[in-house]
Amino acid sequence: ENVLTQSPAIMSASLGEKVTMSCRASSSVNYMYWYQQKSDASPKLWIYYTSNLAPGVPARFSGSGSGNSYSLTISSMEGEDAATYYCQQFTSSPLTFGAGTKLELK
Amino acid sequence: QVQLQQSGPELVKPGASVKISCKASGYAFSSSWMNWVKQRPGQGLEWIGRIYPGDGDTNYNGKFKGKATLTADKSSSTAYMQLSSLTSVDSAVYFCARGATVVARYFDYWGQGTTLTVSS
Numbered sequence: 001e002n003v004l005t006q007s008p009a010i011m012s013a014s015l016g017e018k019v020t021m022s023c024r025a026s027s028s029v030n031y032m033y034w035y036q037q038k039s040d041a042s043p044k045l046w047i048y049y050t051s052n053l054a055p056g057v058p059a060r061f062s063g064s065g066s067g068n069s070y071s072l073t074i075s076s077m078e079g080e081d082a083a084t085y086y087c088q089q090f091t092s093s094p095l096t097f098g099a100g101t102k103l104e105l106k
Numbered sequence: 107q108v109q110l111q112q113s114g115p116e117l118v119k120p121g122a123s124v125k126i127s128c129k130a131s132g133y134a135f136s137s138s139w140m141n142w143v144k145q146r147p148g149q150g151l152e153w154i155g156r157i158y159p160g161d162g163d164t165n166y167n168g169k170f171k172g173k174a175t176l177t178a179d180k181s182s183s184t185a186y187m188q189l190s191s192l193t194s195v196d197s198a199v200y201f202c203a204r205g206a207t208v209v210a211r212y213f214d215y216w217g218q219g220t221t222l223t224v225s226s
Contacts, residue, residue, distance in 0.1 A: 033212040035151075042201055042216040043151065054214070086151055090211040094167040095141075095153040 002027045004087050004098035012106040019074040021101040023065075023087035032070040033088045034063060037100075043086065047072060079105055108132040110202050110217035117223045123190045126220045128202030135183035136160040139205030141213060142176065142187045146198045156205060157185060192224045 003026040013019045023032060031050045035043035045054040047063040050070065060075045074081055082105045087098040113127040128140065142154040155166035159178035166174065173196075175188040185202055199219040206214035 031211065035213075042219055043203075043213075044216070045206070045212065045214050048206070048212050048214075088151075088212060093165065094169070095211075097151040097153070099150045 001094055002029065002089055002092050002096050004089060004096055006085075006087060006098035006101045008101060009099065010102045010104070012104040013074075013077040014106045015077055015079065017077045017106075019077050019081075019103065021072050021085060021103070023070045023072075023098050025068045025070075025089060027092065028067045029070075029089040029091040031089075031091070032063070032065060033090075034072050035086045035088065036083045037086065038083045046085065077105070081105075108204065108215045110204065110215055112200075112202060112217040112220045115221040115223070117225065118192055119226050120193055120224055122192055123188060124192065124222060125186055125188045126200055126222070128185045128187075128217050130183045130185065130204070133204075135178075136180050139210040140176075140178065140185040141203045141205055141210075142174065142185075143201045143203055143213075144198045145201065145219075146195075149198075154187070154200075156210070159185065189222070192222075194224050197222060197224045 005024045007022045034047040036046045037043040051063045062073045084100045084102045086100045109131045111129045116124050118124050136159045139156045141156040144152045154170045154174050157164045157176040164176050178185045201219050202217040203213035204215045
């Protein structure tokens with residue numbers, strides 16, 4: 001299966017700080033998808049087809065990458081952005097998720 | 107609006123089976139893949155498999171073959187997941203999630219989750 005490795009596992013950022021998290025695939029993928037999950041809630045679609053923001057996602061978020069390497073960036077950290085972010089691929093079966101990056105507010 | 111309403115928490119004994127439901131509304135149930143995802147406490151997400159209610163076609167993560175059985179009832183717009191021979195490692199929150207687009211490579215709507223506890 002295609003293993004997705006997210007880094008860092010945990011990070012903290014101050015308000016207004018730029019944040020970048022990474023997702024590396026063991027095999028090349030066509031697209032990467034990202035979800036945001038807050039405690040005791042269901043995941044929410046955040047970014048689809050690598051760089052498209054889901055409805056309602058603030059424009060300070062962006063996604064990029066190709067092949068084996070993808071990233072999610074927040075241009076300026078807000079308090080509501082504290083959450084765990086998961087990447088996901090379905091270029092090959094089975095569909096797999098990364099282990100998540102937990103983003104905390106410093 | 108699209109909604110996925112899952113059944114309530116379950117407490118079952120080891121070795122037993124359980125059937126979790128996911129009632130869909132707000133869209134054409136038969137025309138979208140329905141996926142199931144497992145999340146153990148404090149852990150990440152695992153894809154179990156998916157079903158296309160229109161014709162009952164299923165795809166499973168090999169890890170869950172023999173453990174999970176996916177079905178769907180078009181008349182009630184409800185998807186089901188049965189888990190068998192339960193052990194403590196099956197204790198988790200289980201989500202249903204709709205596959206977005208015809209190709210369904212990602213999920214655009216999620217249920218609220220069903221907590222399964224396996225304990226004697």
